[in-house]
Amino acid sequence: MAKRFSIKQQTGFTTIAFACFFLLYLPIAVLVIYAFNESSSVSDWGGFSLRWFAAAWSNQQVVDASWRSLKIASSAAIIATIAATMAALATTRTRAYRGLTFKYAFINQPLMVPEIVTGVALLIFFAQIKISSGYTGLGYLIAAHTAFCIPFAYLPIRARLENMDLTLERAAADLYATPWKAFRRVTLPLLWPGIIAGLMLAFVISLDDVVITEFVKSGGQDTLPTYMLGQIRRGITPEVNAISTVFLLLSVVIVTLFFFMSRKRD
Amino acid sequence: MATAAEIEKQAEAREVRNRWFLSAPALIIILLAASGPLLIVLFYSFLTPGPYGDVVWKFSTEGWVSVFLERDIFDDTLSFASAHLTIFWRSLKLALMATVATLVFGFPTAYFIATRPERTRDIWLFLITIPFWTNLLIRTFAVLQVIRNEGLINTALINLGIIDQPIQMLYTDFAIMVGMVYVYLPLMVLPLYASMEKLDFRLVEAGYDLYATRWQVLKRIIFPLVRPGVVAGSILVFIPAIGAYVTPSVLGGGKNMMFANLIELQFGQGRNWPLGAALSITVMAIVMVALLVYVRNTSGSEVRHG
Numbered sequence: 001m002a003k004r005f006s007i008k009q010q011t012g013f014t015t016i017a018f019a020c021f022f023l024l025y026l027p028i029a030v031l032v033i034y035a036f037n038e039s040s041s042v043s044d045w046g047g048f049s050l051r052w053f054a055a056a057w058s059n060q061q062v063v064d065a066s067w068r069s070l071k072i073a074s075s076a077a078i079i080a081t082i083a084a085t086m087a088a089l090a091t092t093r094t095r096a097y098r099g100l101t102f103k104y105a106f107i108n109q110p111l112m113v114p115e116i117v118t119g120v121a122l123l124i125f126f127a128q129i130k131i132s133s134g135y136t137g138l139g140y141l142i143a144a145h146t147a148f149c150i151p152f153a154y155l156p157i158r159a160r161l162e163n164m165d166l167t168l169e170r171a172a173a174d175l176y177a178t179p180w181k182a183f184r185r186v187t188l189p190l191l192w193p194g195i196i197a198g199l200m201l202a203f204v205i206s207l208d209d210v211v212i213t214e215f216v217k218s219g220g221q222d223t224l225p226t227y228m229l230g231q232i233r234r235g236i237t238p239e240v241n242a243i244s245t246v247f248l249l250l251s252v253v254i255v256t257l258f259f260f261m262s263r264k265r266d
Numbered sequence: 267m268a269t270a271a272e273i274e275k276q277a278e279a280r281e282v283r284n285r286w287f288l289s290a291p292a293l294i295i296i297l298l299a300a301s302g303p304l305l306i307v308l309f310y311s312f313l314t315p316g317p318y319g320d321v322v323w324k325f326s327t328e329g330w331v332s333v334f335l336e337r338d339i340f341d342d343t344l345s346f347a348s349a350h351l352t353i354f355w356r357s358l359k360l361a362l363m364a365t366v367a368t369l370v371f372g373f374p375t376a377y378f379i380a381t382r383p384e385r386t387r388d389i390w391l392f393l394i395t396i397p398f399w400t401n402l403l404i405r406t407f408a409v410l411q412v413i414r415n416e417g418l419i420n421t422a423l424i425n426l427g428i429i430d431q432p433i434q435m436l437y438t439d440f441a442i443m444v445g446m447v448y449v450y451l452p453l454m455v456l457p458l459y460a461s462m463e464k465l466d467f468r469l470v471e472a473g474y475d476l477y478a479t480r481w482q483v484l485k486r487i488i489f490p491l492v493r494p495g496v497v498a499g500s501i502l503v504f505i506p507a508i509g510a511y512v513t514p515s516v517l518g519g520g521k522n523m524m525f526a527n528l529i530e531l532q533f534g535q536g537r538n539w540p541l542g543a544a545l546s547i548t549v550m551a552i553v554m555v556a557l558l559v560y561v562r563n564t565s566g567s568e569v570r571h572g
Contacts, residue, residue, distance in 0.1 A: 114506065
């Protein structure tokens with residue numbers, strides 16, 4: 001049977017692609033399946049059970065770490081999104097002015113530096129502040145997370161602003177709307193999807209962070225990822241699988257929402 | 267009296283000033299909790315280690331000397347710090363290998379997605395995006411469970427009768443590389459896809475019309491056209507790979523350290539903050555070189571902001 005010659009075809013590419021997708025999901029699938037294992041091993045299947053989810057749920061350390069993670073991620077994401085929205089308004093839809101390129105570079109700077117270096121830098125800096133101020137609360141973690149969340153929140157907001165139709169704002173100004181009114185009634189509603197997308201990205205990024213948190217946290221300030229890292233280093237029980245599964249589910253839900261929202265835009 | 271030109275100039279200056287006010291919160295937060303502390307690291311690398319960690323405020327270049335050299339405790343002679351050099355070499359080697367491997371697997375995958383019909387393309391893209399946004403630690407942990415001695419691969423091989431003793435994969439350099447390829451693959455595929463999506467297939471067709479083979483078309487037409495994506499993807503993988511902390515700590519065990527683990531050690535048991543600071547600056551210098559290569563490779567082609 002003669003197959004029609006396709007110019008888009010490349011030998012072996014489809015096979016590699018399918019292998020990639022398969023290998024990308026296989027480890028995750030194994031992890032999720034063993035979360036439901038009745039036995040306390042992560043290699044022998046002892047039947048279906050929810051006991052590890054129950055164990056995680058009644059483990060006070062896990063509950064505390066989860067709350068702490070959520071608290072930090074929501075504070076950091078909200079502050080980062082507000083700062084990023086303002087910065088995006090200040091860096092788009094304008095003629096080039098002195099300092100504009102600097103602002104771009106500065107806002108994206110946290111993306112250019114390896115996390116370990118930022119972690120060490122904050123460890124040193126915050127250690128000094130902790131000594132001189134005596135404050136050892138969650139503020140340090142929230143500040144650190146906010147800083148590296150800003151570039152992620154900034155991206156979708158800026159993209160949205162750049163594609164926005166300027167004529168609507170001009171029309172508002174022609175109809176004697178004050179700049180603030182034009183912003184609140186015209187720009188902001190149009191910008192809203194970008195802001196929500198930025199907020200979700202920032203939230204996920206903060207929730208996932210291990211390295212910077214590991215260096216900045218004081219004693220007893222484990223977030224869920226740093227708690228899990230400690231557990232994994234000590235040896236593993238399906239409890240970590242159960243926590244991971246719930247965590248994965250949360251990420252997938254957020255990413256799916258994000259994906260459909262950014263698709264609707266186009 | 268002000269002329270029209272002056273008034274316009276004033277308005278423009280006010281506009282620029284307002285824009286600085288608007289961007290101030292973001293800039294200040296990043297200055298305080300990201301960029302500024304980097305300068306402190308540089309400063310600390312020139313101080314003397316304190317007895318219980320932290321530093322003594324006395325100038326010293328010892329931190330930098332001990333990045334590459336070690337001082338003999340008896341006769342004070344200097345020799346190359348072979349332990350450090352081994353770790354640098356491992357970090358560089360693994361980061362480069364991971365970059366090449368993600369390119370080898372990522373290129374066909376991105377091409378596959380880019381050549382799907384519009385409707386299904388989004389679904390494939392979504393499947394690549396999900397791992398990208400899920401927790402890196404969880405994905406590394408998932409790899410650990412598959413390559414352990416009692417893991418899926420070894421169990422399957424033993425049951426098939428191919429081997430009778432499990433192959434030790436965990437806690438080796440190989441494990442770290444597999445882990446990095448696994449977690450950083452989406453970082454390669456996404457920029458590759460972005461440049462392949464814009465690929466003009468009429469050029470490919472012209473190539474075939476002129477009797478080019480598939481391989482020639484790939485090498486002479488497709489690859490040069492998507493080069494910006496290749497460079498961007500390689501940079502996006504190389505930077506986190508050279509500074510990787512989670513992957514080597516989970517999959518490499520205590521023996522197979524990379525840069526980040528060595529740095530962590532100086533702030534923990536090592537109690538040598540200046541050395542840790544000097545090592546951090548070294549990693550950053552490597553990243554800066556990589557970024558410079560990137561800028562040199564993309565300037566000239568039509569790359570714009572956004």
